[in-house]
Amino acid sequence: MTGHIAIAGGRAAPLGATFKGDGVNFAVFSQHAERMVLCLYDSAGVETRIDLPERNGDVWHGYISGLRPGQRYGYRAYGPYAPEEGHRFNPAKLLMDPYAKRLTGHPRWHDALMGYTVGGDDADLVPDPRDSAPHMPRSVVEDPAFSWGRDRPPETRIRQSVIYEAHVRGLTRLHPDVAWPGTFLAMSSDPMLDYLTDLGITAIELLPAQAFLTDRFLHEKGLTNYWGYQTLGFFAPEPRYLARGEISEFQQMVARFHSAGIEVLMDVVYNHTCEGNELGPTLSFRGLDNAAYYRLMPDNPRLYVDDTGCGNTVNVDHPMVLRMIMDSLRYWVEVMHVDGFRFDLCSTLGRRGEGGFDQGAAFFDAIRQDPVLGQVKLIAEPWDIGPGGYQLGAFPPPFLEWNDKYRDTVxxxxxxxxxxxxxxxxxxxxxxxxxxxxxxxxxxxxxLITAHDGFTLHDVVSYARKHNEANGEENADGHGENYSDNMGVEGGTDDPEILEARARRKRNMIATLMLSQGTPMLLAGDEMGHSQGGNNNAYAQDNETSWIDWSNPDGALHAFTRAMIRFRRKHPLLRQKLFLHAQERAVDHRADLFWWRADGTAMRPEDWEEPALDAVAMELRMASGTPHYAETEVAIFAVLNRGPATEWKLPEPPDDMFWNWRIDTARPTETPGAVRDAVPIAADCVAVFVLSPDP
Structure with a gap:
């Protein structure tokens, strides 16, 4: 880019690079910078530097006529390099716009990406003078307008939802019938939509799809950050998942999911960034204003508060950082039409200053009052490694929460x-x-019984211990306690008895999931027997370990999972809004919940205290107090038997009704029919009966 470029003052809002029809407005936040330089790149990669001429509060801005979408750019920020004071400005480092809507790629690892001199005697205290631009991606001006046509969000009620957690690349990379495998376009291809709608899921929860970085230590091992929990840009789609490099591919994916009645949820990481601790790279936030974007140690601002285990913690207490998060969330809803978010390490976002977790933290107040975000699904991962970080059940409504107690108990x-x-x-x-x-x-x-983090369902019943050697950490990473069981042989086996025992236990756990009150989440691939070879931390395995193998699915397990999802959808008693507390119902003066012993008598308090109790039987009805309930079914009776085969006396039905035996995991392809009295319950099985006048 050559010649003089005229720049006007422009506007301080919106932040980012905004195409205005006849030019582009640039606005970037930095509270402590002394000078902000915009760097424009032409088609040959030649850089032109232009000072942003105006500052409104802590927002630097300028407007350049004639620029169009596709223009590549970055920033250089001038200010003190004083790590002991929390400042790490270094104009030799090209910085990505935090509001960039698209990136040309990823940083290529080189010591020049570090703001400090690597290997120096003073660690991170001496600035590195080398230009990082040859190793940095460019931010790209985008016009995100998209022809949505008649796109409408499915707006599935929570109590009707079945979530399917999936990885864009992992789900599609080996699918034989999709174009552009490993991309957003593959995710929403006809074969994938046909498969997911037939399975019966209502929402797909994508592992991080915002631009992310592969850590240097992984790069040096020849590995990749596969999961994506190292965010590089909060507005930009991950470049690896773009087949043609166009953000409209994400929008097209969402539109096609919506047309199939499936919601799109995003797993988002606002608790930390990919820049790591004081020895990490200077890519964006650190170079723009380290002391504003990150929480620093009060007694030593050279160091970072690390409540995330990833080296740094985003400073949500700062109003402009909180604004960035809120702007990002609204962008994905309003511009990209996503239907909700799962917040990684959400406890971190709920801390107020140096105190602990607080339901009234600024993040929660902001998101709950927002007229856009208040309409979408919000899911918290309710823990981090910081003080008081485990907060299961403590999040304010309307947040849902991942329930690890459910996983471990089942x-x-x-x-x-x-x-x-x-x-x-x-x-x-x-x-x-x-x-x-x-x-x-x-x-x-x-x-959830499984998620991306941990064993797959197949591995829960095939491995007693983790096998993470491929991660290059001497099997020291990943959870040590998986509540798993190999049934007598570690890993693969040809023993038919072990194979049948494993198959039944998988059916038992899927049945338990679909019979439970709450919102079920299924890990992609579990329904077809996907294994990671015992790796319970496959975050760096962008290969056949993690990719779903479509060539040899477990058809019987898939059919059973599909049937259980349909059973849940058919029976509102399994997906109620109100809690069941064995309270009397006004409609028939019967309790809404009973717990039964095998002899047909009610469970006693001392029965629950028996450590060897290995079967649970519940009879449930619509919860007491449920308004406007048209009673289309009377009751469901379920026995979850971990013990030996036994005879079970069913609750006595009314004279004109029958218990219809609908599910038996010991006989998954049979429907035993109508019964009224005692029934044989097989060992290690789930049996479900529906009370109905129709035998």
Whole structure:
């Protein structure tokens, strides 16, 4: 780019690079910078530097006529390099716009990306003078307008939702019938939409799809940050997932999901960035205003507060940083039409200053009052590694929460751990001990047996210990306690008895998931028997370890999962808004919940205290107090038997009704029919009966 470029003052809002029809407005926040330089790049990569001429408060801005979408740019920020005071300005480092809507790629690892001199005697205290531009991607001016046509969000009610957690690349990379495998376009291809709609899921939850970085230590091992929990840009789609480099590909994906009645949820990481600790790279936020964007140690601002385990913590207390997060969320809803978010390490976002977790933290107040974000689904991962970081059940409505207690209790019960039956009863009825407060609905618990972080369902029943050697950390990474069981052989086997035991336990856990009050989440691939070879931390495995193998699916497991999703959808008793507390109902003066023993008598308090209790039987009705309920079914009776085969006396039905035996995981392809009295319950199985006048 040559010649003089005229720049006018422009406007301080909106932040980012905004195409105005006849030019582009640039606006970037920095509270402590002394000078802000815009760097424009022509088609040959030649850089032109232009000082932003205006400062309005802490926003630097300027307007250049004639620039069009596709223009590549970056920033250089001038100010003190004084790590002991929290400042790390270094104009030798090209900085990505935090509001960039698209990036040309990823940083290429080189010591010049560091703001300090690597290997120096003073560690990070001496600035590095080398230009980082040859190793940095460019921010790109975008016009995000898209022809949405008649696109409408499905607006699926929470109590009707079945979430499917999936990785863009992992789900599609090996699919034989999709174009552009590993991309957003592949995700929304006809074969994928046909598969997901047939399975019955209502929402797909994408692992991080905002631009992210592969850590240097992984790069040097020849590995990749596969999961994506190292955000580089909060507005830009991940470049790896763009087939043609156009952000409209993400919008097209969302529109096609919506046309199929499927919502799109995004896993987002606002608790930390990819710049790491004081020895990390200077790519964007650190170079623009380290002391504003990050929480620094009060007694030593050279160091970062690390409540995330990733080296830094985003300073949500700063109004302009909070504004960036809110602007990002609204952008993905209003411009990209997503239907909700799952917040990684959400406890971090709920800290106020140096104190602990607070339901009234600025982030929660801002998001709950927002007229746009108040209409979408919000899911919290309710923990981090900071002080008081485990906060399951403490998030304000309308947040849902990932429930790890559900995961561990269900796994432990089916493994045969002693004393798990009372906990299982609580999980089956929505984990009321955690969530029944503040007017929260019974759908607040996101029930999961597996997720991206940990064993797959197949590996839960095939491995007693983790096998993470491929991660290059000597198997020291990942969870040590997985509540898993190899059934007698570690890993693969040809033993038919072990294979059948594993298959039944998988069916038992999927049945448990779909029979539980709350919001079920299924990990992509679990329904077809996907294995990671015992790796329970496959964050760096962008290969066949993580990619779903479509060539050899477990058809029987897939059919059972599909049937259980349909069973749940058909029976409103399994997906209620109100909690079940064995309260009398006005409609028939019967309690809405019963717990039964095998002999047909009600459970006693001392029964629950028996450590060897290995079966739970519940009879449930529509919850007491449910308004406007047209009773289309009377009751569901379910037995979850981890113990030996036994005869179970069913509750006596009215004279004109029958218990229809609908599910038996010991006989997954049979429907035993109508019964009225005692029935044989097989060992290690789930049996479900529906009370109905139709036999």
């Amino acid at each position: 796994r432990g019960f089916w493994r045969g751990d002693a004393g798990q039956a009372p906990g299982l009863a609580d999980r089956l009825t929505g984990s009321a001990l955690q969530f029944d407060h503040s007017g929260r609905p019974a759908t607040s618990s996101v029930n």
